Amino acid sequence: xxxxxxxxxxxxxxxxxxxxxxxxxxxxxxxxxxxxxxxxxxxxxxxxxxxxxxxxxxxxxxxxxxxxxxxxxxxxxxxxxxxxxxxxxxxxxxxxxxxxxxxxxxxxxxxxxxxxxxxxxxxxxxxxxxxxxxxxxxxxxxxxxxxxxxxxxxxxxxxxxxxxxxxxxxxxxxxxxxxxxxxxxxxxxxxxxxxxxxxxxxxxxxxxxxxxxxxxxxxxxxxxxxxxxxxxxxxxxxxxxxxxxxxxxxxxxxxxxxxxxxxxxxxxxxxxxxxxxxxxxxxxxxxxxxxxxxxxxxxxxxxxxxxxxx
Amino acid sequence: xxxxxxxxxxxxxxxxxxxxxxxxxxxxxxxxxxxxxxxxxxxxxxxxxxxxxxxxxxxxxxxxxxxxxxxxxxxxxxxxxxxxxxxxxxxxxxxxxxxxxxxxxxxxxxxxxxxxxxxxxxxxxxxxxxxxxxxxxxxxxxxxxxxxxxxxxxxxxxxxxxxxxxxxxxxxxxxxxxxxxxxxxxxxxxxxxxxxxxxxxxxxxxxxxxxxxxxxxxxxxxxxxxxxxxxxxxxxxxxxxxxxxxxxxxxxxxxxxxxxxxxxxxxxxxxxxxxxxxxxxxxxxxxxxxxxxxxxxxxxxxxxxxxxxxxxxxxxxxxxxxxxxxxxxxxxx
Numbered sequence: 327x328x329x330x331x332x333x334x335x336x337x338x339x340x341x342x343x344x345x346x347x348x349x350x351x352x353x354x355x356x357x358x359x360x361x362x363x364x365x366x367x368x369x370x371x372x373x374x375x376x377x378x379x380x381x382x383x384x385x386x387x388x389x390x391x392x393x394x395x396x397x398x399x400x401x402x403x404x405x406x407x408x409x410x411x412x413x414x415x416x417x418x419x420x421x422x423x424x425x426x427x428x429x430x431x432x433x434x435x436x437x438x439x440x441x442x443x444x445x446x447x448x449x450x451x452x453x454x455x456x457x458x459x460x461x462x463x464x465x466x467x468x469x470x471x472x473x474x475x476x477x478x479x480x481x482x483x484x485x486x487x488x489x490x491x492x493x494x495x496x497x498x499x500x501x502x503x504x505x506x507x508x509x510x511x512x513x514x515x516x517x518x519x520x521x522x523x524x525x526x527x528x529x530x531x532x533x534x535x536x537x538x539x540x541x542x543x544x545x546x547x548x549x550x551x552x553x554x555x556x557x558x559x560x561x562x563x564x565x566x567x568x569x570x571x572x573x574x575x576x577x578x579x580x581x582x583x584x585x586x587x588x589x590x591x592x593x594x595x596x597x598x599x600x601x602x603x604x605x606x607x608x609x610x611x612x613x614x615x616x617x618x619x620x621x622x623x624x625x626x627x628x629x630x631x632x633x634x635x636x
Numbered sequence: 637x638x639x640x641x642x643x644x645x646x647x648x649x650x651x652x653x654x655x656x657x658x659x660x661x662x663x664x665x666x667x668x669x670x671x672x673x674x675x676x677x678x679x680x681x682x683x684x685x686x687x688x689x690x691x692x693x694x695x696x697x698x699x700x701x702x703x704x705x706x707x708x709x710x711x712x713x714x715x716x717x718x719x720x721x722x723x724x725x726x727x728x729x730x731x732x733x734x735x736x737x738x739x740x741x742x743x744x745x746x747x748x749x750x751x752x753x754x755x756x757x758x759x760x761x762x763x764x765x766x767x768x769x770x771x772x773x774x775x776x777x778x779x780x781x782x783x784x785x786x787x788x789x790x791x792x793x794x795x796x797x798x799x800x801x802x803x804x805x806x807x808x809x810x811x812x813x814x815x816x817x818x819x820x821x822x823x824x825x826x827x828x829x830x831x832x833x834x835x836x837x838x839x840x841x842x843x844x845x846x847x848x849x850x851x852x853x854x855x856x857x858x859x860x861x862x863x864x865x866x867x868x869x870x871x872x873x874x875x876x877x878x879x880x881x882x883x884x885x886x887x888x889x890x891x892x893x894x895x896x897x898x899x900x901x902x903x904x905x906x907x908x909x910x911x912x913x914x915x916x917x918x919x920x921x922x923x924x925x926x927x928x929x930x931x932x933x934x935x936x937x938x939x940x941x942x943x944x945x946x947x948x949x950x951x952x953x954x955x956x957x958x959x960x961x962x963x964x965x966x967x968x969x
Contacts, residue, residue, distance in 0.1 A: 339857035343850045350846070437680075437714065446682045447871050449878065449894055545849050547875045547894075549868065550680050550714065554844040585847065589854045593804075593835040600810050604840025 334466060336590055341470045343586035344579060345478060346544055350375065350536040350553070351578040352481040354560035355567070356488045357532025359574055362564055363492060364525040365505040365627035366414055369425025371533045372557025373432020374406045378534025379541035380436040383548035384443060386450045392542050395452075399538040400531050406432065407530020411523045418631035429557070437550045447549055452542035453477055477535070477543040484532075488571040501525060505625035508632040518632045533557065566615060568622035580614070581607050670708055671701065671915065674728035675737040676721050677713040679842070683868040686813070686905075687713065688889040690739045693907035697915075700908070715740075716843075722746035729754040735918065737761070741812060744768075751776050751924070758923040760914060763813050765927045775923035779910045782931045783813050783866075783887065784820025785962050786903025788969035789932075789939055790885040791824020792958045793900060794862045795832055796951045797883055804855025804882075805836040806848050806865030806873040814866045817887055817903075820969045821864055824958070835860065845872035852876035874899075896944045901955070909936040933963045 354371050361368045378399040386395030406428065413424045453475040462472035492498040503511040504521045512518050536557075541548045559581065567573025588603040596603075673694065681691040694709055701707045710728070715721040721743050728736045729750060736757060738747055741764040748768050751759045755775060762779035769776075794803050803825060807814050822834050835858055837851040848865070849872035855863055856876065862883045865873045871894060877884045878895035886892070886902035910928040917926065930936020939959060941947060961967035 335857055339854055342857075343853055346853075347846065347850055441680070441682075447684050447894060449875060540846055545845055545872050545875050546879075547845065547871050549683070549843075549845055549871050551843050552845045554841060554846070554869075556846070586850060586854070589837055589839075589847075589851050590858075592837045593854060593858050600838035601840070604838065 336594070338466060338469050340583060340586045340590055342474075343589065344583035345470065345474065345482075347582035347585055348578040349478050349481045349539045349544060350556055351560050351563055351582065352484060352575065353536030353539060354533045354557055355563040355574045355578060356484050356571055357529035357536075358561055358564045359488065359567070359569055359571060360492070360501065360525040360532075361522075361529040362628055363505045363569055363625055364501045364522050365508060365625055365630060365632070366411070366522050366526050367421045367425065367561075367629045368407075368410055368414075368428075368526060368529055369422055369558075369561060370406070370410055370428025370432065371425075371529070371560050372553055372555070373429040373435075374403055374410075374530050374533035375537035375540075375553045375557045375560075376432045376436040376551070377406055378403050378537030379552060380439055380537075380548055381534070382538035383450060383541040384439070386452065386542050387444070387448060392450075392453050395542050396535070396538055399534045403531040403534025403537075404527055405530070406534070407527035408523070410530060411526035414526070414631065415519050415522045418633070421629045421631075433551060440548065440550055444548075447547060449547050450542060452544075452546040475543045477539040481539065482575075485571045485575045492571065502625075504632075505627050508627050508630075509635065512632070512634060522632075533560075536560070562611070565624070566611065566618075568618070569624060577611075577614075581611055584610050670706060671735075671918075672708045672733045673710070673735050673737070674731075674733040675709070675711045675739060676715050676724050676728075676743065677711060678715055678721075678740040678742070679868045680713050681711060683889075684871060684891050684894065685866070685868040685888040687739060687868070689905035690737070690907055692889065693905075693911060694737075697908055697911050701915075718742055718746060722750065725759075726750050726753075729757045729759075732757075734758065735760065735914065741766075747776055748773065756923060758914065758918050760910075760924075762928075765929075767925050767927050769925040774925050777910075777914050777924050778927040779907065780927075780929050781813060781905050781937060782929055782969075783817035783903065783905075783937070784823070784969045785932045786887060786937050786939060787817040787820030788824035788827075788962065788967070789955055789958050790864055790887070790901065790903060791821040791826075792828045793947075793951055793955050794821070794864060794883075794885055795825040795828035796954060797900065797948075798829075798832065798860075798862045800859050800861045801829065801831070802833045802835065802855075802859040802861065804852065804858070804860035804863040805834060806851045806855070806863065806870055807836060807838045808842045808867035808869060809840060810838045817866050818864075823969060828954075833859075839869065841869060842867045843869055845869050848872035849876050852882075853880075856880045856882060890940055892940075892942045892944075896942065898945075899942045900945050900947060901939055901941045904938055904940050905930060906936055906938060909934050932959055 381402045382395040382399035385398040386392050413419045414421045458472040462468045500516050504518050508518045563577040566577035584607040588606045677687040679687045698707045712724045738761040747759050760777035764778050767776050767778045839847045848869040852873035864885045866887050874894045884899050890902045892899045
């Protein structure tokens with residue numbers, strides 16, 4: 327029974343499932359990383375994901391075109407990001423509270439639109455699996471990594487791109503400066519508000535794509551509250567990953583792999599109650615957080631609205 | 637103006653806005669014998685599962701009684717939070733609804749507190765057998781479903797249809813109606829083919845569609861060619877079944893519309909049997925105290941076969957035989 331665990335089927339299954347499960351987290355957490363590095367905490371990720379998931383699904387259902395669905399989700403995500411930016415940067419609202427507001431708005435609005443426009447659960451044909459020539463026929467690795475849908479590939483591609491933008495470009499430098507010491511950045515002529523508007527809007531776009539990766543790529547179905555708390559885990563993963571794209575990638579993969587591992591453990595009759603199995607990813611996350619706490623420091627200006635002095 | 641005052645003003649405005657959006661005061665009790673029914677659902681009325689089963693039954697009941705003029709139906713859905721549900725239950729009771737149905741056993745403790753304050757309002761909840769009559773509360777009905785019966789029938793069919801002899805089950809939390817159904821399913825499958833492998837997975841959530849889909853993917857990797865599941869998050873699993881061309885057997889409400897090519901049959905909950913009797917008792921001045929179980933025998937449960945699916949005649953015959961056996965009592969699920 328325990329030896330079953332090390333069979334190729336199980337290992338491939340765990341890794342392939344883990345990679346699919348990690349996809350929405352990656353989009354949302356990378357987006358949130360940009361926002362937080364510039365000093366804005368957006369707790370509305372879950373709401374943005376739900377709106378993205380619904381919009382992408384509905385437009386795809388109506389037009390039969392997944393690209394239009396994705397584009398519409400990006401538009402809605404940008405709008406929600408802009409609104410969050412306006413409230414937290416322009417109006418200087420307490421970010422934790424306004425984020426929860428946007429979460430509740432997204433939850434309610436996506437539900438209302440679903441009821442009024444669709445009325446019942448339906449399916450669409452979303453982004454199909456793309457087999458990457460040659461690589462997909464490699465044993466083991468091919469099945470795990472190179473037979474996924476486009477949004478899965480893009481999610482993983484986003485990680486090095488985000489790392490590059492944050493660490494190797496002028497824009498990244500400005501984002502980090504605004505998040506660490508907005509006063510100093512301001513005196514050097516960097517528009518604190520401008521940078522924050524950009525990152526928070528981007529965060530909204532990525533969260534919405536994360537939602538779309540569920541509704542028109544991995545699951546091809548929309549149901550009320552389908553993200554089921556995933557957006558909040560995504561925010562936690564930003565802390566977990568120490569505000570670094572590769573840290574976020576590690577966190578998202580760890581959480582998702584343990585989740586797919588516990589699904590296999592139940593199937594292979596590993597003698598632990600299902601209630602404990604489903605707890606595993608959460609318990610592990612807490613343990614890792616406890617072990618790493620204090621090692622990394624977050625952006626100094628996180629959650630602090632910028633007020634120009636003098 | 638201090639910041640605090642600003643916050644308070646904002647709250648006050650918000651409260652006003654909410655009040656303005658609240659439903660209008662109920663009209664005075666109609667002179668006619670209109671039955672006023674309110675129902676509180678844990679998920680959406682169109683969840684293709686538990687909540688839909690009750691909503692569907694109520695809508696059919698309304699038609700049976702002669703339409704909205706004879707029976708008024710209002711609902712609150714997505715009441716995952718028990719405290720919110722309790723507030724809604726009390727609101728409906730205060731507004732003079734004749735019966736308030738709290739469609740979830742988790743609302744039981746709220747009913748126990750609220751029901752004594754409205755002695756001539758009937759309350760009902762399920763799935764549970766607790767009417768609290770032993771505590772002196774006389775206006776709470778209880779209902780449950782012998783979901784293991786249809787589970788057993790589905791198990792028999794799944795065993796006969798499986799060629800790989802591996803079956804996958806996607807469940808929410810190992811408790812209540814879900815556990816009852818799944819236990820019945822496993823019993824039916826094992827009774828038909830003792831050497832069959834039935835892999836059971838609980839995802840720990842009624843709403844996590846992504847995890848349910850991944851649980852289904854796991855079953856397919858483990859060799860399953862027939863899958864079942866229960867609760868509203870299974871839409872994710874049905875999507876995977878459709879994509880991987882794996883057969884699916886449904887429960888609670890008809891799931892055929894999602895994937896007509898692979899859904900074999902569904903166990904449907906029809907609460908009309910219960911509602912009819914409750915309404916009759918209410919007319920006689922009894923507002924609670926009775927517990928119901930819907931079964932295949934009393935037609936509160938029935939099997940709906942997907943006409944678009946080409947079910948082999950011998951499997952259909954065996955399913956009918958099993959249904960009859962459960963009704964006669966010769967088969968104990």
